[in-house]
Amino acid sequence: MNEISQEQTLERDVQLFTALLGEVLREHSRKRVLVIVERLRDGFMQLREQEDPELRDRLMKRIEGLDPQTLSEVIRAFNIYFGLVNTAEELNAHLARMDLISAGERLWIGSFDDTVRGFQEDGVSPENFQSLLEHLVYLPVFTAHPTESKRRTIADTFRRIFLIAQDLHRRRLNEEELEEKLQEILTQIQILWKTDEVRVHKPQVTDEIRQGLHYFRESLFEAVPSVYRFLDKAVRRVYGPNCGIKVPSFIRFGSWIGGDRDGNPFVKPETTELAVRMHAELILEEYLDRIRRLRRMLSHSSALCQPSPDFLDSLDADEDYWIETMGQSQRLFLYEPYRRKLAMMSHRLQANLDRIRARMEGRDHDGLPEGYGRDRDFLADLYLIRDSLIHHGDASAANGPLQDLIRLAESFGFHLVHLDIRQESTRHTQAVTELFARQPGSPYYQAFNEEQRLMALAEAIAHPHPFVIDKATLTAETRETLEVFEVMARMRAEIGDRVFGQYVISMTHAASHVMEAMLLARLAGLLGKDRQGWFCSLQISPLFETIEDLSHIDQVMRTLFDDPTYQALLKASGNQQEVMLGYSDSCKDGGILSASWNLYEAQKKVIALADDRGVACRLFHGRGGTVGRGGGPTHEAILSQPVDTVHGQIKFxxxxxxxxxxxANPETARYELTMGISGLIKASRCLIEPPDEERNDYLGIMDELARYGEEAYRGLVKDTEGFLDYFYECTPLDGIGLLNIGSRPSHRKKADRSLGSIRAIPWVFGWGQSRHTIPAWFSIGQAIERYRANDLERLAKLQRMYEEWPYFRALLSNTQMSLFKAEMRIARQYAQLAEDQEQAARIFDAIEEEHRRTVTQVLNVAGLRVLMEETPDLHRSLARRNIYLDPLNHIQVALLGRYRTEEDEEQREEWLDPLLRSINAIAAGMRNTG
Structure with missing residues (x-):
């Protein structure tokens, strides 16, 4: 299918969905809603083509004349339109990829086919490619940061529309069948119209855990095995069926949901315990379902094939379990060995599941049968079946659903995800200070300098009985901090060693912050010294978030690596250090250019330091959804990391x-995982051959640009009088705080309107809603202009950097998207909400001028005529949304004005509903919240 017809097909789907939405509105909405939607859409489209103050005034009067209920329905119509457009785009992108695969040609950049071909064409041997694959770990970490504005119920309905529309494309339908399919889509849109997309209640942490699990159940359990199959096929296709390359299982998932307690008072020790058990419950349910399906399929008779000796031995060894624990007679499946084995495996898994559920419900589980002791025992049984099938010539039967289950078990174990625990460093300092203070004759820990603290902590960690503790006498905060480590120890014993990932310490300013957490873990028995020497089952990931923290990352890590106690503990835990880099706070702190470059430099420093100390180091990238929080396409993001810093592992x-x-959709999940993994494979090439040297002249230019960028950003955000007032008054931040999209508060401290108090997510969310998108681009224009200084040679140098350097190219590509999403004409309307109009006008003029400057400079460097010229599909996608975003933003401006000025409390509440819906709808339209 050529590009033109793909675009036409997509437009046809969008028009179809829009027409069906129109039918639903005509039949089921309040009178005039459809007319209002169409008039607003058409009017603002005219304004986009040509400014007309009279028309703008007329449209605003129309909006201001609508009652809250009608406005809510208009906003809901726009919101459903965005969901339908997203569905159409996702479906058509998937179908286009399937057409390419069917054509048998070389596939897109980032596909496994193109990636493996590239390695083979460059002369990479099968042995070297195998070596690279064996080093891989691809680890996305799901978090519950409050940026998701779509309810799961709504997502399920869009999934049904996706599948029905896929039938329209893929199946040959007669007229009657076609009519039925269209009616099915109409029905689903009608259901959407009658389902409230705004949550009635703020989600609890348990709701967020379920939301995270939803993606595994509905999508990833299908997507993950198929990703491995696609990579296997690409390797065999390119290197040959007998090349000897075996693709290991390297996809892992992490989660913060139920483990991230930094700033979230609702994440308690019992929450973490529940999260771990909910993870185990889901994966055991999935294994049970697949084992039962395999039992129906693997009906081989021992009279017609000869299982392997190892498999038959295992059946004999299981005989007692079959008769005594399961209470089965000898006869069931007597001549169907695989069914017999699978029946026992199913019983064991059910026993594991029953125990988990009993603990979740607080029931006694002592009388319940034992299941599998460890997930590796379950895997061993699966390997026995696979190897036995191959043994008697049934490799094809081993390579289907059984192999998919093996891939799942290798990837998910009995824990599903590695749950990271996160806590802020001051909580550990407070706990340690209190524990020292409770010991007779102990010095005052808070009065120690850094060197003295490290000595005191090392002595306590090595001591057989560091503290005498009466937990009842401790403050509630210290007691809870200790209980988290106790939960970790208990859950590791209950579920398995891999149930937790890293213990992340946010706001790590010193090496003692890491050692304090180590001491607290020592008290829970997670680490220490026994007759065999040091043991350690806790891995700590210090998180460096601010520009200042990033600048002394090497100093903190050097102190840790050189500390004998930490060295010993690190070695005992596998000699791998993880370091987390925070994109969000560094960007809020110093602007996109300075943050991006400081993160780049920090990675190089810490990897060089770890290499020098003989420590394996993995970087953990704390990226958000938006460019202003480190977001952007995963493939390009991985390739833009500093040379020789991605050593086979990526975590983000x-x-x-x-x-x-x-x-949400397995088809898209498979594509996204593929693009990320292929980026990881390419970025890890340094493992098998020497990497290219970085160009010092490029690094020097970036140093200069970052310095100029930080000055420009801080000049606006920190040195401009009234700037924070502008932010609070000219964005819908008051509404964002009331929107039920996450369990975490939007501010670290209530009633504190400082830059330090507001979280990075609502900071980015607010600027995005009001179409400023400042965090993602402000300062880039000034930095480039100042560096160039009308010197054509310097421009040529920047253009070469854009062509040759993936980091710089990704930076400016993401900037283009953010500049395109910014709309200064709309941002000007939000500026009119400020109380001090004169001050707001000055601030807005500075923002608008920098937007104009940044567009000009970025286009000059990229050699383009218009923004996003190199990504036409994304350009069209964003433009398609603007048709409905323009009226929505103007509606939101009107609502903010009404909500803030209405003195009657009851009437004010009436305006809140459409205001919250407008935030939801704009987030859906921009495909970004925080």
Whole structure:
């Protein structure tokens, strides 16, 4: 299918969905809603083509004349339109990929086919490619940061529309069948219209855990095995069926949901315990379902084939379990060995599941039968069946659903995800200070300098009985901090060693912050010294978030690596250090250019330091959904990392709306995982051959640009009088705080309107809603202009950087998208909400001028005529949304004005409903929240 016809097909789907939505509105909405929707859409489309103050005034009067209920329905219509457009785009992108695969040609950049061909064409041997694959770990981490504005119920309905529309494309339908399919889509849109997309209640942490699990149940259990199959096929196709390359299982998932307690008072020790058991419950349910299906399929008779000796031995060894524990007679499946084995496996898994559920419900589980002791025992049984099938010539039967189950078991174990625990460093300092203070004759820990603290902590960790503790006498905060480590120890014993990932310490400013957490873990028995020497089952990931923290990352890590106690503990835990980099706070702190470059430099420093100390180091990227929080396409993001810093492993957060866009549909999840993994494979080439040297002249230019960028950003955000007032008054932040999209508060401290108090997510969310999108581009224009200084040679140098350097190219590509999403004409309307209009006008003029400057400079460097010229599909996608975003933003401006000025409390509440809906709808339209 050629590009023109693909675009035509997509437009046809969008028009079909829009027409069906119109039918639903005509039949089921309040009078005039459809007319209002169409008039507003057409009017603002005219304004986009040509400014007309009289028309704008007329449209605003129309909006201001609508009652709250009608406005809510108009907003809901726009919101459903965005959901339908997203569905059409996702479906058509999937169908286009399937057409390419069917054509048998070389596939798109980022596909496994193109990636493996590239390695083979460059002369990479099968042995070297195998070596690279064996080093891989691809680890997305799901978080519950409050940026997801779509309810799961709504997502399920869009999934049904996706599948019905796929039938329209893929199946040959007669007129009657076609009519039925269209009616089915109409029915689903009607259901959407009658389902409230705004949550009535703020979600609890348990709701967020279920939301995270939803992606595994509905999508990833199908997508993950198929990703491995696609990579296997690409390897065999390119290197040959007998090349000897075996693709290991390297996809893992992490989660923060139920483990991230930094700033979230609702995540308690018992929440973490529940999260771990909910994870185990889901994966055991999936294994049970697949084992039962295999039992129906593997009906081989021992009279017609000869299972392997190892398999038959295992059946004999299981005989007691079959008769005594299961209470089965000898006769069931007596001549069907695989069914017999699978029946026992099913019983064991059910026993594991029953125990988990009993613990979740607080029931006694002592009388319940034992299941599998460890997930590796379950895997061993699966391997026995696979190898036995191959033994008697049934490799094809081993390679289908059984192999998919093996891939799932290798990837998910009995824990499903590695749950990271996160806590802020001051909580550990407070707990340690209190524990020292309770010991007779102990010095005052808070008065120690850093060197003294490290000595005191090392002595306590090595001591057989560091503290005498009466937990009842401790403050509630310290007691809870200790209980988290106790839960970790208990859950590791209950579920398995791999149930937790890292213990992340946010706001890590010193090496003692890491050692304090180590001491607290020592008290729970997670680490220490016994007769065999040091043991450690806790891995700590210090998180460096601010520009200042990033600048002294090497100092903190050097102190840790050189500390004998930490060295010993690190070695005992596998000698791998993970370091987390925070994109969000660094960007809020110093602007996109400075944050991006400081993160780049920090990675190089810490990897070089770890290499020097003989420590394996994995970087954990705390990326958000938006460019202003480190977001952007995963493939390009991985390739833009500093040379020789991605050593086969990548770990990054997947937040909020990104989860639903990447993982709600298995087709899209498979594509996103493929693009990320192929980026990891390419970026890890340094493992098998020397990497290219980085160009010092490019690094020097970036140093200069980052310095100029930070000055420009801080000049606006920190040095401009009234700037924070502008932010609070000219964005819908008051509404965002009331929107039920996450369990975490939007501010670290209530009633504190400082830059330090507001979280990075609502900071980015607010600017995005009001179409400023400042965090993602402000300062880039000034930095480039100042560096160039009308010197054509310097421009040529920047243009070469854009062509040759993936980091710089990704930076400016993401900037283009953010500049395109910014709309200064709309942002000007929000500026009119400010109380001090004179001050707001000055601030807005500075923002508008920098937007104009940044567009000009970025286009010059990229050699383009218009923004996003190199990504026409994305350009068209964003333009398609603007048709309905324009009226929505103007509606939101009117609503903010009404909500803030209405003195009657009851009437004010009436305006809140459409205001919250407008936030939801704009988030859906921009495909970004935080």
């Amino acid at each position: 957060t997947e937040q909020g709306e990104v989860l639903s866009y990447r993982y």
